[in-house]
Amino acid sequence: MIEFLQVLILGICLGFVYALMVSGLTLIFGVMRIVNLAHPILIICGAFVSYWLFILIGLDPILSIPIAGLVVAALGVVIYKLIFERNAAQQTYSEMTVLLTFGTAMVIDGILSFVFHNTQRTTSPSYATDAIFIGDIFIPLAQLYSGLVSSVIIVGLAVFLKYSDFGIAIRATSQNRTSAELVGVNVKFVCLISFGIGCALAGAAGALVSFIFSFFPSRHWEWIAIMMSLVVLGGMGSLKGAVIGAIVLSVVSSMVGAFISPAWSTMVFFLSLFLILIIRPKGLFGIQSD
Amino acid sequence: MRIKKLALTALTLFFSFSLYAAETIKIGASMPLTGMFAVPGSKHLEGYQMCVDIINQNGGWLGKDVILLAIDNRSDTETSISQYERFINVDKVDLVFGTFSSKLTFPTSTILAKYNYVLPIPSGGALRIYRRGFKNLFYFQSNPAEYYGKQLLAVVRDRASASDQPKTVALVHADDFFANSIANGLLGKKVKLPGSGKLVEDMAPGYIVEAGMKLVYHEQWPEEGFSDWLTLANSIKNSGAEMVIGMMASPEEAVQLSRALKTVRHNPKHLMLTQGTQSEFLEGLGDATEGIMIYAAWHDDAPYEGTLAGQRMNNSDFVAKYKAMNGKLPDEDVAITFALCQGIDQAVNATRSVDNARIMSWLHTRTSRNPVKTILGDYYWDSTGLPINKQALIVQWQGSKLKFIYPTNEFQASSMISPKPAW
Numbered sequence: 001m002i003e004f005l006q007v008l009i010l011g012i013c014l015g016f017v018y019a020l021m022v023s024g025l026t027l028i029f030g031v032m033r034i035v036n037l038a039h040p041i042l043i044i045c046g047a048f049v050s051y052w053l054f055i056l057i058g059l060d061p062i063l064s065i066p067i068a069g070l071v072v073a074a075l076g077v078v079i080y081k082l083i084f085e086r087n088a089a090q091q092t093y094s095e096m097t098v099l100l101t102f103g104t105a106m107v108i109d110g111i112l113s114f115v116f117h118n119t120q121r122t123t124s125p126s127y128a129t130d131a132i133f134i135g136d137i138f139i140p141l142a143q144l145y146s147g148l149v150s151s152v153i154i155v156g157l158a159v160f161l162k163y164s165d166f167g168i169a170i171r172a173t174s175q176n177r178t179s180a181e182l183v184g185v186n187v188k189f190v191c192l193i194s195f196g197i198g199c200a201l202a203g204a205a206g207a208l209v210s211f212i213f214s215f216f217p218s219r220h221w222e223w224i225a226i227m228m229s230l231v232v233l234g235g236m237g238s239l240k241g242a243v244i245g246a247i248v249l250s251v252v253s254s255m256v257g258a259f260i261s262p263a264w265s266t267m268v269f270f271l272s273l274f275l276i277l278i279i280r281p282k283g284l285f286g287i288q289s290d
Numbered sequence: 291m292r293i294k295k296l297a298l299t300a301l302t303l304f305f306s307f308s309l310y311a312a313e314t315i316k317i318g319a320s321m322p323l324t325g326m327f328a329v330p331g332s333k334h335l336e337g338y339q340m341c342v343d344i345i346n347q348n349g350g351w352l353g354k355d356v357i358l359l360a361i362d363n364r365s366d367t368e369t370s371i372s373q374y375e376r377f378i379n380v381d382k383v384d385l386v387f388g389t390f391s392s393k394l395t396f397p398t399s400t401i402l403a404k405y406n407y408v409l410p411i412p413s414g415g416a417l418r419i420y421r422r423g424f425k426n427l428f429y430f431q432s433n434p435a436e437y438y439g440k441q442l443l444a445v446v447r448d449r450a451s452a453s454d455q456p457k458t459v460a461l462v463h464a465d466d467f468f469a470n471s472i473a474n475g476l477l478g479k480k481v482k483l484p485g486s487g488k489l490v491e492d493m494a495p496g497y498i499v500e501a502g503m504k505l506v507y508h509e510q511w512p513e514e515g516f517s518d519w520l521t522l523a524n525s526i527k528n529s530g531a532e533m534v535i536g537m538m539a540s541p542e543e544a545v546q547l548s549r550a551l552k553t554v555r556h557n558p559k560h561l562m563l564t565q566g567t568q569s570e571f572l573e574g575l576g577d578a579t580e581g582i583m584i585y586a587a588w589h590d591d592a593p594y595e596g597t598l599a600g601q602r603m604n605n606s607d608f609v610a611k612y613k614a615m616n617g618k619l620p621d622e623d624v625a626i627t628f629a630l631c632q633g634i635d636q637a638v639n640a641t642r643s644v645d646n647a648r649i650m651s652w653l654h655t656r657t658s659r660n661p662v663k664t665i666l667g668d669y670y671w672d673s674t675g676l677p678i679n680k681q682a683l684i685v686q687w688q689g690s691k692l693k694f695i696y697p698t699n700e701f702q703a704s705s706m707i708s709p710k711p712a713w
Contacts, residue, residue, distance in 0.1 A: 003524075003528065006524060007521055007524075010518070010520050010521055010524070011521075014517070014518065014520075109324065113323070113324065113328075117332055118323060118324065118328035118329055118331070118332045119329060119332070119570055120329050120541060120542045120545065120570045120574070121570070121573065121574075122545060122549075122573065122574040124573075124574065124575075124576055128549070129549050129552040129553045129578065129713075130553065131553050131554065131555070133555075138524075138553075138554060138555070140520055140553045140554075142553075143520070213517060213546070214542040214545050214546060214570075214574060216328060216329060216542070217324070217328075218323075218324035218325055218328045218364075219542075221324070221325060222326070222514055222515050223515075225515070226515055253518060254518050254521045257518045257521045257522065258521045258524070258525060261509060261510070262509055262510070262511040262512070262516060262518065262521070262522050263465055263509070263510050263511060263512055264512075265511075265512070265516065265518050265521075266512045266514070266515040266516055267512070269515075
C-alpha cells in the first residue's frame with residue numbers, strides 16, 4: 001500500500017510538469033490548428049534561459065520562469081510572423097504546419113547545438129535532489145515545487161481564458177474562427193498573441209524542466225512523441241484534456257514502471273496514443289474542427 | 291556573355307576543387323551529433339578533429355592534407371549505414387573512422403567489412419561485434435563489454451575493506467546493445483548473435499555469482515524516452531541493495547539515476563556506473579559525485595606514451611594541448627577517438643599508404659613489443675579485433691576530481707573512498 005501511494009505521488013507530481021509542457025501545445029493547436037512539433041525545442045530554449053541565469057547570476061530556476069517565458073514568447077512571435085502568418089489562408093494550413101514546425105524545430109536545434117553544443121546540462125538548485133520524508137513516504141522537492149508551480153500557471157491560464165475579454169476572444173477563435181471574425185474578433189491578432197502565450201508556457205515549462213531532467217538541444221526529439229500522446233489522450237486543443245491526460249498517463253506510466261518493469265513504462269504513452277486514435281480519435285475532451 | 295563567364299567560373303571552381311580533392315586524403319566518419327548519443331558523439335568528433343588538425347599542421351599524410359568528412363547520423367542505425375555507404379561509393383573516402391556505441395557499430399561494421407575497409411572502433415564493446423569472422427575490426431578501448439563485470443566487482447573485492455564488502459547487489463541498465471552486453475556477463479547469460487542465434491559465448495555462472503553476491507534487484511529501462519527515474523530509484527531502495535551497478539550508454543542517464551538515488555536517499559556501500567566521467571556528470575551532481583566509481587578507458591594521469599604525425603604525443607602532451615586550447619581537462623570521450631586517430635596515423639606513416647589492405651595487415655601484425663602507441667596505452671589485437679592485454683580503468687570521483695583507483699598494477703593508483711559517503 002505504501003509503495004502504491006508513493007508511486008501515485010511521484011506520478012502526480014511528474015504529471016503536473018507534463019501538463020505544463022503540453023498546455024502551450026494544446027492552446028496553439030486549439031486556436032490556430034498548428035500542430036507545433038517545435039514546442040519541445042522551445043521548452044529546451046526556456047531551459048537554456050533558466051540554466052544561464054542560474055549559472056551566471058545564481059537566479060533560482062523557479063524565479064526565472066517569467067524571464068524564460070518572455071524570451072521564448074518573443075521568439076515565438078518572431079517565428080509566427082515569419083513562418084505561419086503568411087500561410088494562414090492556405091487550405092492545407094493545418095497539414096502544412098506539421099512540416100513547417102518540424103523544419104523550425106530542426107533549425108532551432110541546429111542553432112542551439114552550434115552555439116551551446118550537444119552537452120547535457122542541468123540546473124542544480126539545492127532542492128533539486130532533496131525530498132520531504134513522511135514516514136516511509138517521500139515527496140521529492142523538485143517535483144513537488146514544479147508540480148505546484150505548474151498547477152498555479154495552468155489554473156491562471158484557465159482563469160484568463162475563461163474570464164478575461166482576450167481569453168474569451170481566444171476561446172471564440174478556437175471554437176469557430178469564422179464566427180469569431182464575424183462578431184468582430186481580430187483573429188489575426190488573437191492568433192499572434194495565442195502563439196506567443198503558448199510559447200511562453202513552453203518557456204515556463206523549460207525553466208522547470210531544467211532541474212528535473214538533463215537537457216541538451218537534440219533532447220526534444222524524445223519528447224515529441226510523449227507530448228503528442230498526452231494531448232491526443234486529452235483531446236487536441238483542450239486545456240482540461242491536456243492536464244487530465246498528462247496526469248493520468250504519468251501515473252499509469254509510473255505504476256507500470258514500479259509494478260511491472262520500467263522497460264514498459266514509456267510504452268504506456270505510445271500504447272495510449274494508438275488506442276485513443278483507434279477508439280476515440282478526438283480524445284477525451286477534444287474539440288471538433290470548425 | 292555573362293552566362294558564359296558564370297559557366298567558366300563554375301567550371302574553374304569545379305576543377306580546382308577536384309584537383310584539391312585529388313590532393314587530399316579523405317576520412318569518413320558517421321557520428322551521432324544529435325539524438326540519444328549526441329553528448330559522447332560530439333566529444334568523439336572533437337577528438338577526431340583535434341587529431342586531424344594536428345596531422346595537417348605537421349604536413350598531413352603522404353604530403354597531402356587530411357579532410358575529415360563527419361556527418362550527423364542522428365544516433366540512428368539506418369542513417370549511419372547509408373552514410374558509410376555514401377562515404378565509400380560517392381565521396382570515395384580513403385579511410386573511415388568508427389562511430390559511437392555498439393548499437394551503431396554492429397550494423398555499420400558489416401557494411402565496412404563488405405567493402406574491406408579498415409574499421410577502427412572507438413566505442414563498440416559488445417562481444418557480438420567481434421565474433422562474426424570479420425578481419426577489418428580494431429577496437430580502441432579495452433575488454434569487450436561482456437567482461438566488464440569482472441573488473442567492476444574486482445575493484446571492490448580487492449580494494450574495499452572486509453566490512454565494506456557488499457553481499458547484495460542491484461543491477462539496473464538501459465535496454466541498449468552495450469548495457470545489455472555488460473548485464474549478460476554479470477548475470478551469466480548466453481551471448482548470441484542477433485538474427486542467427488549462434489552462440490557467441492556462455493557467460494555462466496556470471497560474475498555476480500562468482501563473486502558470491504546475491505542479486506536482489508534487476509531491471510532495465512527503455513533505450514529512449516525514459517524519465518521516471520525516481521520510481522526506479524525507489525524500487526532499488528526497497529531492495530536494500532548494498533551495491534548498485536548502473537549500466538548505461540549515455541552520460542545523461544548516469545546523472546539521472548544518481549540524482550534519483552540521492553533524492554530517495556538510498557545509500558549503497560558502492561555505486562558503480564559505466565558512464566559518468568564527463569564534466570556534465572559533475573555539473574549535474576556537484577558534491578554528490580563523491581565516491582561514485584566509473585568504468586573508464588582513459589585517465590589524465592595515465593603515463594601512456596604515443597606519437598602523432600611522427601612526433602611525440604604522450605598522454606600528458608595531449609592533456610596540456612587540450613587544456614591550452616579549451617581551458618579545461620578533456621573528457622575520455624575526446625581522448626578515445628584521439629587515440630584511435632593516433633593509431634591510424636602510425637599505420638599510414640608506417641605503410642606510407644592509405645591502402646586499406648596494407649593498413650589492415652600492418653595493424654594485425656602489431657605485437658606487445660611493437661604495438662600501436664597511443665594516449666590510451668599500447669594496442670595490439672587478436673584476430674577478431676579485440677585488444678590483447680588491455681585493461682580498463684576504474685576511476686572514482688573524489689573532491690570533484692576523477693581519481694584513478696584500479697587496477698593498481700597499471701600506474702600509480704589513488705586511495706579508494708569506501709564506503710561511498712552518504713548522500
